[in-house]
Amino acid sequence: MTRSRTYSWQDPGLSASAVGNESGLEFLRRLLTGELPAPPLTATLGFTLEQVEFGRAVFAMEPGEQHYNPIGSVHGGVYASLLDSAAGCAVQSALPAGTGYTSLDLNVKFLRPVTVDTGKIRSVGTLLNKGRRTALAQAELLDSEERLLAHATSSCMLFPVPPR
Incomplete structure (x- = not known):
């Protein structure tokens, strides 16, 4: 039996243009409240930012x-996307205003399978260390x-972002 799914998203440039104009926490809070549109990936995979505070971010999805791979469980790439989003x-x-980041690496350990029967899952990211040029999160x-x-653990490179 064929199944289908339809979804929509807003222009990602609207959020991208706000990066660097305010602190990272202020930016994420604007995403959380819907003042800025969520990135298209969240619509594609069906996950949402649920909580954010200094050094911590939580995403969730059903x-x-x-999301399945050929063996009947959620694909590892979905796990990795949730973990990368939360850690990042x-x-x-x-981050202060005028600073951006990008992931340098993502090291993922898969411990249990996820299926539709698992129910809602949450990815909780925590900052472990922030230096001048790099940061480490889990x-x-x-x-x-x-x-x-x-x-997962993730190393991120920090860099200046001019106001837009």
Whole structure:
């Protein structure tokens, strides 16, 4: 039986043009409230930013069949996208105005399978260290019972972003 899914998104340039004009935490809070449009990836994969504070970001999603790999469980790339988003936003939440970041690496450990029966999952990112040029964050992917499904660490490069 064929299944289909339709979704929409807003112009990603609207949010991208705001990067660097305010602190990373202020920027993320504007995404959280909907003042700035969410990135298209969140619509594609169906996840949302649920919480943000200094050094911490939480994303959540309900796994669906559209996330499956050929063996009948959520594809590791979906895990990685959630973990990368949470770790990266944990870093971003600690950046001053005029500073941006990009991921240098992402090291993921898959611990448990995720299926539609898993229910809502959350990716919790935490800043571990922020220097002048790099930052280190971790993220945990958890089910509703707080069981660890996957873990990641991410190194990020920090760089100046001129106001736009």
